[in-house]
Amino acid sequence: MSQANEGALQLRHDDCDMWHPLLQLAQCNEAFEAAALMSLGVRIGGWGAFRRFSGLLGTAQRRTGAPRTIALTFDDGPNPEMTPQLLDLLEQYDARGTFFLIGRHVRACPSLAAEIAARGHIIGNHTDTHPNLLWQSRRRILDELERCNASIADATGQRPRVMRPPWGYRQPLVYAAARDAGFGRPVLWSRSARDWTPQPPAQVIRRLRGIRAGDIVLLHDGFHAAIGADRLHTVRALEYWLPRWKAEGLACISIGGVDHLAS
Numbered sequence: 001m002s003q004a005n006e007g008a009l010q011l012r013h014d015d016c017d018m019w020h021p022l023l024q025l026a027q028c029n030e031a032f033e034a035a036a037l038m039s040l041g042v043r044i045g046g047w048g049a050f051r052r053f054s055g056l057l058g059t060a061q062r063r064t065g066a067p068r069t070i071a072l073t074f075d076d077g078p079n080p081e082m083t084p085q086l087l088d089l090l091e092q093y094d095a096r097g098t099f100f101l102i103g104r105h106v107r108a109c110p111s112l113a114a115e116i117a118a119r120g121h122i123i124g125n126h127t128d129t130h131p132n133l134l135w136q137s138r139r140r141i142l143d144e145l146e147r148c149n150a151s152i153a154d155a156t157g158q159r160p161r162v163m164r165p166p167w168g169y170r171q172p173l174v175y176a177a178a179r180d181a182g183f184g185r186p187v188l189w190s191r192s193a194r195d196w197t198p199q200p201p202a203q204v205i206r207r208l209r210g211i212r213a214g215d216i217v218l219l220h221d222g223f224h225a226a227i228g229a230d231r232l233h234t235v236r237a238l239e240y241w242l243p244r245w246k247a248e249g250l251a252c253i254s255i256g257g258v259d260h261l262a263s
Contacts, residue, residue, distance in 0.1 A: 058175045060188040061162075061255070063214045069253045070245065071216045072238075073098045073189060075126055075164065076196075078105055078112040079222035082231040086221050087119055089235060093242040095252035097121045098187075100164045103128030103148030105227055110155035117156040122254035124187065125149055125163040130224035134169045141177035149181065162187050162255055166224065187255055189218035193234065196220050201236035208241050213250060 064071045072090075077083050077099055090097055099116050101123055106113045117123055127133070128147035136144075145163060153159050163183045165174055170186060178186060191211055195204050211217060219238075223229030245252065 058170060058172070058185070060168075060170065060186045061184075062188045062190045062216050064216060064253060064255070065214070066253065068213050068249055069251045070211055070213065071098060071255050072219060072252050073100060073124075073164070073187070073216060073255065074219050074221040075100045076105075076130070076220050076222035076224045076229075077101055078109045078116065079227055079229060079231065080109055080112055081228050082235065083112055083116065083221045085235050086238070087115065087121075089238055089242065090121070090252070091119065093246050093252070095242060095246075096254040097252065098124055098162065098255045099221070100124040100126035100162075100187075101148070101152060102126050102130050102222070102224060103144075103151040105222060106148070106151040106155050108227055110151075113152060113155040114157075117158055120254075122162065122256050123152055123156060123158065123160050124255070125152065125160045125181075125183070127163075127166055130166045132167065132169060133165050133174050134171050136173070138173040138177050138180075141174055142180050145177060145181040145183070164188065187216070189216045191215045192218040193220075193237065195231065195234045195237070196223070198230050199233050201233045201240070204233050204237035205240050208237060211241070211245070211250075216255070 072095065074083075074086065074097055078101055083099075086097070089095075099121055101113060101116075103125075113123065125145055125148045127144040128151070129144065131140075131144065133141050133144075149159055159182075161183070163178055163181070164187045168186075168188050174186065178184075191208070193204050193207050195207075208217070219234055220229075221231055221234065242252070
C-alpha cells in the first residue's frame with residue numbers, strides 16, 4: 001500500500017479498531033488490496049450513517065441559528081403519562097418546545113397531539129412506527145413519513161414541517177424520502193439528556209449543565225415501543241433548569257421548519 005493511501009487511512013484510533021485486520025490483509029497480499037479498500041469504503045459509509053453528527057452522508061439541523069436561544073425537543077410521544085406535565089411546565093416558564101411524534105402513538109392519543117399544537121408548540125414527524133431507517137428502501141421511508149404526516153394532520157389540522165429520523169440514523173435514501181415528503185434537512189441535536197430510560201433526575205440535571213445558547217437539546221417524553229413510559233426524571237430535570245435558563249436570558253424556542261444553520 002502506498003504512503004498516500006496509508007496517510008489517508010490515519011483516522012481516529014477508536015474508529016479504526018474494526019478495520020485493522022482488513023488493513024493487515026491488504027498489506028500482506030496486494031491481490032486483496034482493491035477489495036479491501038472497497039470494503040473499507042463501505043465501512044466508512046456505515047460509520048458516517050451511524051455517527052449522528054457526521055456530515056459524510058449529508059447535513060442536518062442541530063443549532064437554533066438564533067442568539068440567546070435554545071430549543072428543547074421531545075421524542076417518542078405523545079405520552080399521556082408525561083406529556084401533559086411537560087406542557088404545564090413549559091407554559092409556566094413561557095417556553096416553547098418541539099415534539100417529534102410517532103404516528104401510531106398519535107392515532108392512540110389524538111387529543112393529546114392536538115393539545116400540544118393548541119398550546120403553541122411545534123409538532124415534528126418521527127416516523128409512523130420508529131424503524132431503523134438505515135436499512136429501509138426509499139419507498140418504505142416515504143411511507144413511514146407520509147403515514148405519520150397523515151396521523152398528525154388528522155389529529156391537529158396541521159401538517160408537520162420538520163422531521164427527525166429515529167435514533168438520528170441517516171443514509172442517502174432518508175434525505176431523498178424526506179424531500180419527497182416535503183421536508184428540509186433532518187433535525188438532530190447538539191446536546192442529549194440521555195433520558196430514554198428511568199434514572200435518578202440528578203443524572204439528567206448533570207447532563208444538561210453544559211447547555212449553551214444555540215443548542216438543540218434531545219429529550220424524551222415517551223418510548224417508541226409503547227405508550228405510558230416513565231419520564232418523570234425528565235420532568236424533574238426541567239423543573240430544575242427552566243427557571244435557571246430563563247434567569248440567564250436564554251429563550252426556549254420551537255423549531256418551526258426554518259432551515260437552521262448546521263455545524
